[in-house]
Amino acid sequence: MSGFDTVVIVDWSAGKRAPKRPTKDAIWIGIARGSGEEEPLYFRSRIEAEAWITHFLQTENAAGRRVLMGFDFPFGYPRGTARAVTGSNDVFALWTWLESRIRDDDAGENNRFDVAEEMNRCFEGLGPFWGKPSRDMWPDVPYRKAGIAFERIAERRSADVRANAASSCFQLAFPPTVGSQVLMGLPMLARLRRLPGVAVWPFDAWDDAQTVLAEIWPGLIEPAVRQALDAADPPIRDREQVRLLARAVAGLTPDRLAVMMQDFPEEAREEAWILGAGHAEELRALAGPVPLAPPPLRNDCFSLPAGVDWTPVDEALALLRTRLTCTVGSEVVDIGAAQGRVLAQDVIAVRSNPPQANSAVDGYGFAGGVPEGDHVLPLIEGRAAAGVPFDGAVPSGHAIRILTGAALPEGVDTVLLEEDVASDGQRIAFRGPLKMGANARRAGEDVVEGATALRAGRVVTAADLALLAAVGVSRVMVRHRLRVAILSTGDELVEPGQAAGPGQIFDANRPMLLGMIRAFGFQPVDMGRVADDRAALRARLESAARQADVILTSGGASAGDEDHVSALLRETGAMQEWRIAVKPGRPLALGLWSGTPVFGLPGNPVAAMVCTLIFAHPAMALLAGAAWQAPQGFDLPAAFEKRKKPGRREYLRARVRDGRAEVFKSEGSGRISGLSWAEGLVEIGDGERHIRPGDMVRFIPYGSFGL
Ligand code: AMP
């Protein structure tokens, strides 16, 4: 079966005309196409909604798009109901019976209780329908359920039991009024079914139908809906239900959807079935849970313990790690767009890898291992190839030609390597022993369906894309990209390409930092340069705070006369000067500007880059929703000599040649060429050290810092 281009979910209503302003308990329609989602539509009356649906199906049809349209009310009644009313078990006979009786108008005035009375009179004794707005009307519909036996006719269908739905399609009043929705919904379905190309699942043949109508139930994804409601504004349950269900169903691969559409018991032919009943877990994973909108950072998130003079690097990192939390929302994207993005929720395998046992080699398949010695087996006709399974069983004592990746046919658990076999086309001869299961891959030996394939907080890699695809995941919930504003400060700076006068230098930090942000997978926001002028800087920070989730400034972060970044942040009261025992490095000014975190980096390009790698990158990763990641380094013999005083950590520009760590010829902090020469940093611990050539040192490649 091919997939659907468009998934539409309809939340029906039995009520009167709904108010102008969108509310719950009205008609809501959610639409999802591929990776795109539309804002759910609101309808005030059934007549308007049906007109829209009819027109929509015609338009989609004309555009050649296949539509799966789900409705949230039962398409059938418990076994025996249809026969009692129409004399036939045929569900469509009941639909037409209702269509010819139910009347509705644009105000929502309808005769459903009269029709329910007529249905109840078709049963001996008390009929199954109950519940009405007034005790004095419709004598053949009891006000309460008490007294109805539900013996010959069950109160709930098999599907309701399977899906754990408490509601009954016989209940016409008092929420949930599922019964009223069925009466007001089936006549519409009867009309839609007459449109060209429309099939109703699971009654009609649906494989090649242009439009398939199916019963669905939002209760299957209730936890996701509840979570989405907490974040929705205004919180309208029906709107979130159709939005999330459309997203979930559209997120299923054609294979998984086909499995769900084939999964119903015999009684569904009369009672209808809920698409996805028994697969709630899988739908829920695709629907959400939508992560909550993250809370803002606390004002004191950058405060330092009092009385400490120089903070060791590890303490500074531990503080950032405990204080900072994710500040960005999330969205669902196709895996094709997921590389470099941060997963917002755990990803569950919806299919095992491999999905079925298959051959690891080209050769011959048979059952069981064999002992030492020479063996001959007759070959059966046919073969098994990847994607073209052998349709049948291999009798014991026989072998079959099999190719790499082919599903093991019934009766095969072991594969002989082609090179170890002599064959005349009729038989194969080979030498034992061979263990049972040799050269075969077990179903799920890599990943089992339902297992967590990847954890929330992971930054998706190219290899992860292979894993996601293999386990049947086509869409994932990821964090919005962290927007990082970059701003250079200093009267001496000019733009590369402009004329530089005496005393002026080119702004080197901004292109470097913008590039680093891009390499980290964040979204750079270029805020340009600002002179050492407090009013101008204030205005620029204000604008950056509106456009970005975090601000990186360079220059002006110390405590001097022209250090306006630290001065301005100090005014806000949410600034801290972090004096970290690190070289290269100057004090970092950390603070919040209008609630947006600011990293005031030193102006010196070497210090700016090292501080970004060591402190700003892991901090920004947390803000972006990623898990904390300490950079991975490895120990190598040094190709240099160095004496280091105790009391601070040092990072040297370094690279690896012939298995040894070389460092740049100068530690001068203005030497930008050394940053470019280097391929990583050598990290030397806080204590005193005398390193001689051949001593082990820790090398951390730029890549480990996310570059
Ligand atoms: P500051 O932190 O503002 O005192 O600057 C420290 C040193 O870094 C000074 O020599 C500045 O000229 C230099 N500097 C500041 N910003 C930049 C920049 N964007 N590009 C290159 N050098 C810079």
Ligand code: MG
């Ligand atoms: Mg400056």
